[in-house]
Amino acid sequence: MNRICDLLHITHPIIQAPMSWLTDAKLVAAVNEAGGLGFLAPHAGQNSNPSSNDEVLSRMRAEIAKVRTLTDKPFGVPVVVSYDLSLMPRMADLLIEEQVPVVLDNGYLDETLYRRFKDAGMTIICRLGNPNLQDAQKAEALGADILVVTGFDEGGTLPQKEVGSFSVLADFVGKVKLPLMLAGGIADADSVRAAMVLGAEGVYVGTAFIATHECRAAQSVKEWLTQASADDLLLYRTEPYYYRSLPTALGKRLHAMSEEGASRAEIAKLMNGGTGMRLGMLEGDFEQGYVSVGTGVSRINRIVSVKELINQLMAAV
Numbered sequence: 001m002n003r004i005c006d007l008l009h010i011t012h013p014i015i016q017a018p019m020s021w022l023t024d025a026k027l028v029a030a031v032n033e034a035g036g037l038g039f040l041a042p043h044a045g046q047n048s049n050p051s052s053n054d055e056v057l058s059r060m061r062a063e064i065a066k067v068r069t070l071t072d073k074p075f076g077v078p079v080v081v082s083y084d085l086s087l088m089p090r091m092a093d094l095l096i097e098e099q100v101p102v103v104l105d106n107g108y109l110d111e112t113l114y115r116r117f118k119d120a121g122m123t124i125i126c127r128l129g130n131p132n133l134q135d136a137q138k139a140e141a142l143g144a145d146i147l148v149v150t151g152f153d154e155g156g157t158l159p160q161k162e163v164g165s166f167s168v169l170a171d172f173v174g175k176v177k178l179p180l181m182l183a184g185g186i187a188d189a190d191s192v193r194a195a196m197v198l199g200a201e202g203v204y205v206g207t208a209f210i211a212t213h214e215c216r217a218a219q220s221v222k223e224w225l226t227q228a229s230a231d232d233l234l235l236y237r238t239e240p241y242y243y244r245s246l247p248t249a250l251g252k253r254l255h256a257m258s259e260e261g262a263s264r265a266e267i268a269k270l271m272n273g274g275t276g277m278r279l280g281m282l283e284g285d286f287e288q289g290y291v292s293v294g295t296g297v298s299r300i301n302r303i304v305s306v307k308e309l310i311n312q313l314m315a316a317v
């Protein structure tokens with residue numbers, strides 16, 4: 001019996017990880033129907049920046065309603081959907097009102113929110129952005145159901161410490177009671193199998209889902225992923241720690257600034273919040289946008305359906 005599958009009521013212990021701008025109800029439903037767990041993410045289903053916090057919430061409420069028209073299976077939504085963390089309690093209200101089955105805490109470990117989610121009967125996934133045992137034990141004590149451990153191989157906002165996924169996992173296996181999922185660089189059957197052999201009970205996958213027909217990323221981004229390798233990725237310092245991009249014009253500038261010693265704040269300013277991601281990854285604007293993916297990109301060779309991807313990922317387990 002797999003504890004992740006039991007807790008999440010899914011067939012395969014795979015979560016389609018939240019990715020800003022790139023998720024929507026269609027992707028989530030496709031993942032659910034293929035036996036994994038889909039997650040909405042910030043700007044789910046949107047093409048423009050929100051004009052207010054109220055709009056962030058009303059847009060998310062509408063996308064949650066859409067998920068329900070496409071699947072009756074459980075799905076997840078993060079409690080952090082904006083750079084403005086003061087929105088978290090209002091987002092928690094929304095998630096509880098909408099009876100969202102699974103919630104993601106990005107390691108903020110807020111006692112009041114955990115109690116409220118538990119009282120509402122929700123399943124809590126804690127993903128520590130900076131994995132460490134002390135926070136893992138706190139998550140366990142607060143009532144998290146699943147712990148996601150993230151390595152430096154991941155796409156999106158990178159952890160503070162430059163430790164690869166397989167190494168970081170070793171620090172948690174046997175030391176926490178919670179079932180562990182591994183995030184970062186998992187993109188094919190062999191990497192899933194490796195994660196499971198090393199002690200993960202499931203995998204939390206972002207980048208590989210970008211190269212699926214159902215993902216709303218620009219077609220040019222998907223095609224680039226099938227050609228690119230980890231060696232192409234440009235790493236740069238930013239807020240809070242690091243990021244990486246395929247070599248778009250903006251990605252090259254960000255990398256050069258980092259190499260030349262620009263401050264994290266200056267580099268973050270040029271990334272322009274989530275706008276650089278929207279332009280690069282949703283609109284395929286490789287001048288003004290960046291394309292953030294994990295090192296697992298080396299393992300992506302074809303654009304496939306979500307169902308094919310999940311079957312491929314599970315093929316060696």
Ligand SMILES: Cc1cc2nc3c(=O)[nH]c(=O)nc-3n(C[C@H](O)[C@H](O)[C@H](O)COP(=O)(O)O)c2cc1C
Nearest residue numbers: 017018019020154155156183184185205206207294
């Ligand atoms: C383009 C992109 C956007 C992301 N945006 C978010 C986000 O908004 N919130 C979040 O919790 N994680 C975000 N992540 C991180 C993923 O949830 C996940 O941890 C990561 O993709 C796992 O590593 P992998 O990409 O190597 O599979 C993002 C990742 C990518 C690639």
